[in-house]
Amino acid sequence: MHVSHLATEVDRDPRYSAIARLRAETRFYDAVIDQVDGRRIRVGEHWLTDWASCNYLGFDLEPDIIGAVDEQLRRWGTHPSWSRMLGNPALYPQIEQRLAALLGAEDTLVLPTITQIHLSVIPVLAQQGTILVDSRAHKTIWDGCVFARAQGATLSRFRSLDELAALLAAGNPGPVLVCMDGVNSMTGNIPDVRACLDLCRAHGAVLYIDDAHGFGVIGARADDETSPYGISGNSIIRYCGESYDNVVLVGGFSKAYSSLLAFLAVPTVLKNRLKSAAAPYLYSGPSPTASLATVLAGFDVNAERGDKLRSELYRMTTRVLQHVRGLGVFTPNTDDTPIIELPIALDRDLVEVSERLWERGLFVTLAPYPGVPRDQVGFRVQVTAANTDAEIDHLNAVISELAADGVFQEARESSAS
Ligand SMILES: Cc1ncc(COP(=O)(O)O)c(C=O)c1O
Known part of the structure; x- marks a missing residue:
């Protein structure tokens, strides 16, 4: 067998095909970051706010x-x-x-x-x-x-x-x-x-x-x-x-x-x-x-400043979560940690949603099946202590726009997963 045929076999495997499609059709995989400025990143000429990093305490930028x-x-x-x-x-x-x-x-x-x-x-x-x-x-x-x-x-x-x-x-x-x-x-x-x-x-x-x-x-x-x-x-x-x-x-x-x-x-x-x-x-x-x-x-x-950073992290995280909950949008996050997954409505396509996020300047983690259950496919944002309130305002504004357009699932009575 020619070795490249192995790639075709991998593409057929349902465990990998959703990710393979997102790699081919979205800009959120294999992105080459040309510049970092705080939590802003530049890809080519396009500046985005980075909501995909898990640098929760902002130590990556700490002098x-x-x-x-x-x-x-x-x-x-x-x-x-x-x-x-x-x-x-x-x-x-x-x-x-x-x-x-x-x-x-x-x-x-x-x-x-x-x-x-x-x-x-x-x-x-x-x-x-x-x-x-x-x-x-x-x-x-x-x-x-x-x-x-x-x-x-x-x-x-x-x-x-x-x-x-x-x-x-x-x-x-x-x-x-x-x-x-x-x-x-x-x-x-x-x-x-x-x-x-x-x-x-x-x-x-x-x-x-x-x-x-x-x-x-x-x-x-x-x-x-x-x-x-x-x-x-x-x-x-x-x-x-x-x-x-x-x-x-x-x-x-x-x-x-x-x-x-x-x-x-x-x-x-x-x-x-x-x-x-x-x-x-x-x-x-x-x-x-x-x-x-x-x-x-x-x-x-x-030891010196961790608790102060965590209180900022909590404050900014709850700003996003309160906004999401106030809009009646479903997130599985009930414990107020800085990992906020936003599943999309079942009739929406993640590729199309990702393009809108990119255009509005949000860099997020896409969450396809099987990483999440089929009914929770969507995207995830992580808040970090290095975010600014202006960035949170922008994130909340984009979430409002998408919610008004029916992109998300409605909050459920029992939202814990
Ligand atoms: C729960 C959990 N375990 C393990 C890992 C992988 O960690 P590492 O990069 O140290 O292998 C991750 C990374 O996303 C994770 O979320």
Whole structure:
């Protein structure tokens, strides 16, 4: 077979065809950005406001963080290049200790990406046991689960707490791993971690939870909190006032911290086992020095000003959400996090809607099937602390225009997904 024929086969696969069409027919894929100015981006001659970035705290633009890179590059070179098994610049233990202290966890292990963590760690933890996975879990969790199944684990999915309870009660070969998103990457909603953990603990299962979008945004609730996101951005387990018993927390720096690095919060004994079992620790190239430097500088900025940034983020996010809800437009976001998905009406075409967004100067994340259920195809905007009120005004005005034209679905009685 000619290798290019493989492309035709891929195009026929329903899992990829919606994205293939959007790549071919919209301007929101593979965009080449020629210039960045705050949250404004230029593509060719066209300026847009960037609502697709997940740099929730605006650390990508933060002068104190940008200024921290140069010194570390001179000290360590651009890239360590050893796999972590072989050698680690001293930045690594500094990051892992500061992160453990921030999370209030016993220990942490950092690896370049969450994708690598799921693919390598889920199979190691599940062994020939059982994985129960949330139907709305991120694709990269699913990939790790499927890989684990190929190595002997049994895989089932659940769509609700009741289904999870029934699956756990049925009795399963151990170890039993319950896998899910923290702040959900599509709906922006925060799962009922306490109820999940009660079930896991009652059945001796481990909750493996990916809080890529919560880390840096939500954290421990406190009397002096500056917003309902809580303080410190120390992620979902602290936000829910829970302990790390029966929990493996996974998170990343590639969203709120604008760096290429990810982590597991685990007891030291498990961290050490993963050091001999997880392929990215043993064999993968590590994160570049600049990313390690921006993580450390990010911890400083988070400690100094993080709560102020989060209160701004919350204020601007609720400006958008109140506007959307006031128009009677449906969004699955009921928890006021900065991920706002706007499903389009079922008779509307995402390509046509995307063209209008482009013309009105909005750069968004398109959300096709199967990334979201068929009845929630639409687009997603993320608010960040680097947005301005003028940009929020503009976004709200465009949402009003599209709503008046019937582009969106009407709000439902029970809007949580
Ligand atoms: C929930 C979730 N997990 C994992 C990832 C991938 O993270 P990484 O880029 O660190 O592999 C994403 C990125 O969008 C995500 O939203």
